[in-house]
Amino acid sequence: MSGKITINGQLIDFTDEKNILAVARNAGIDIPTLCYHPELSVVGACRLCVVEIERMGVQASCSTAPIDGMVVFTNSGRVNRVRKMVLELLLANHDRECTTCDASGACKLQKYANDYGIKRLRFPSRSQCEALDNSSLSIVRDPNKCILCGLCVRICKEKQGVGVWDFKNRGSRTEIVAAMDQPLAESACINCGQCIAVCPCGALSSNSTAIDEVWAALRDPKKTVVCQIAPAPRAALGEEFGLGSVDVTAKLVAGLRKVGFDKVFDTVFTADMTTIEESNEFLGRVTEGKNLPLFTSCCPGWVKYAEQFHPELLNNVSTCRSPQQMFGSVLKKKYTQDLGIKAEDMFVVSIMPCTAKKYEAKRPEFMTDGVYDVDAVLTTVEAARLFREAGIIFDSLEDSAFDQPMEQATGSGVIFGATGGVMESVIRYVAGKLLNAQGRVDVEFTRGMMIQRLPAYRLMILTKPGCC
Ligand code: FES
Secondary structure, eight states, rough: OOEEEEEETTEEEESSOHHHHHHHHHTTTOOSSSSOTSSOOOOOOTTEEEEEEEETTEEEEEOOOTTTTTTEEEHHHHHHHHHHHHHHHHTTTTTOOGGTTTTTTTTTHHHHHHHHHHOOOSSSSOOOOOOOOOOOSEEEEEEGGGGOHHOOOOHHISSSSSOOOEEESOGGGOEEEEEEGGGGGGGGOOOOOHHHHOOOOSSSEEEHHHHHHHHHHTTOOOOOOEEEEEEEEHHHHHTTTTSSOOOOOOHHHHHHHHHTEEEETTTHHHHOOOOOOOOHHHHHHHHHOOOOOOOEEHHHHHHHHHHOOOGGGGGGBOOOOOHHHHHHHHIEEEEEEEHHGGGEEEEEEESSSOHHHHHTTTTTEEETTTSSOEEEEOHOOOHHHHHHTTTOGGGOOOOOOOOSSSSOOOOHHGGSSSSOOOOHHHHHHHHHHTTTTTTTOOHHHHHHGGGGGGGGGGGGOOOOOOOO
């Protein structure tokens, strides 16, 4: 359906936008939202996106479709009064210890309270001081900050196909809990962290206990502390420090040395090893005609998903370790010998883009003689916190290179950080080997969302966006 609506006196065309909110945003008019996500179902729970529509009164713009001839006001006095009331009511139910909140500065509720000039609340706090769920190695849930927007429930169910989160009770007793109201660690959570990414107000955050473990190791004179860095955090860290989407690898390496790491290595080295291992495994399976198609094992979220929901596919999952775990194994088993130290005297830290890597590092199969191959995993945000705690001014760092001998790597390993990258690397390697090609082999059909065309090729399937 297409037509024209008037928003704040401006005549605007619409075509296939499903709600007034989308029409307004496409026209450069912002409307605050807390429970809306363009790729998820619409529930209209928070009522912050209200607008005033002639002959219809105040309506939620996310759940009202545009109709030709509609006249809409997004910032009338009535609209602003309703939005302020909504914010005050949400804040009355919300733990307002903003200074100690992980989301401070990135919290949408905090931002809107500032935007709408809410300085004092008329309603007493109803926050209950309920216990945190920090049972998971990857995700912490603070029920005192939850505003019941339901974004975590919907992304887990609709996008990830897991459905760990859901509502419990009704009315003023409503809360969001993990399935069967059990601790998150005992649920089917795959640790992907997508619920953290959509949570607007700090009710879900990454389990950051690894930062203290890293500091303890750095201050322990008996420990050789080694860091590996995955491809994806390198540009993300630039954004975190306000440098934009630029590759800050050389500054990151320099900063880690300043923090106190003894060696800094590039996970791309073992991404290349993964490519070689997975490619040879694939060629072996093609020769035997068994267990095809081959699925990558690089993503621990996907591996746990397959274990829980599709055990019939486990024979199709590659037996190779992920690059993170290959590096941990190389460092603890081989590099310790080169340095003449015991595995327990080396502390291996990974900087990774995904919370599921924290869970992967603590899987029992990645432990030898009571020593984990990877001791601590930091997300990009946690790595930035490490720098800030160390008092490092990131953009003033001199560039520095990775340590030898594991500094050599190919572009194939780097593209593990992009959607379709693992598959492209493997197909390049396999094609080069089968065709006995000299030089570069380009394979473009796996890139980005073109991955959807893959079933026609029936070679290898990646289920997750770029990672390591
Ligand atoms: Fe529309 Fe929450 S964003 S009701």
